Amino acid sequence: MVTEIFKGLTFSSDEVMILNSVFHKETHKKGTILLNIGDKVDVQYYIQSGYLRSFYIDLQGKEYTVQFGYNDWWISDYTAFFSTSKSIMTIEVLRDAILYRISKEDKEFLYSKIPKVETFFRIKLERAFAAFQKRILASLSQSATERYTNFIKAFPNIEQNLKNYHIASYLGITTESLSRIRKELSNN
Known part of the structure; x- marks a missing residue:
């Protein structure tokens, strides 16, 4: 149910109808590409279940x-x-x-019809901005081992659901470095 997206908020039956009209449920299989480089971006996704990643590819293909x-x-x-x-x-x-x-246009519509949803999204955006800023600072100031241990603390159950090269690319290290770090930590 769409209202599960907005934990902590309650909605009238009219508001639920509006929410149901702007959110579109989709199922996707592993390997599906939802967005490619160069695409127009006018949607965002709420993940009810599953694992996704967003990634950037530099000019050398990394x-x-x-x-x-x-x-x-x-x-x-x-x-x-x-x-x-x-x-x-x-x-x-x-x-x-x-x-x-949800499309950008529908999100704006939602803000005008249900103001508490705009507050909900603003708070989510503020938290995401703070998390990205912390991640940037960590990548600038922490060792690879510190970044890995903090990753595991922050996301304790995610590792078994990801490939090693996904984790390594998130941490800004090679898969060989990730293996070495894991080995060193398991020996301690």
Whole structure:
């Protein structure tokens, strides 16, 4: 049910009808690409279940995982979503997923009809911005081992659902470095 997206909020029956009219439930199989580099971005996704990642590919073809998304997370190429630019990232389904899609236009409509939803999204956006800022600072100031241990603490059950190269690219290290770090930590 769409109202599960908005934990802590209650809605009238009219508001539930509005929510149901703007959110579109989708199921996607592992390996599905939801967004490619260069696409127009006018939607974002709420992840009811499954695992996704957004990633960037540099001119040499190296992948950089920017975000993982799983149960109760939101994902999009936000640089493009909040501007008129084309996508600079790809979004891939890593594990079969059930998603709710909402367009930018429908989101604006929702804000005008149900103001508490705009507050909900503002708070989510503030938290996401703070998390991204912490991640940038960590990548600038922490060792690879510190970044890995903090990743495991922050996402304790995610590791078994991801490929090693996805984790390594998120941490900004090679898969060989990730293996070495895991080995060193298991010996301690």
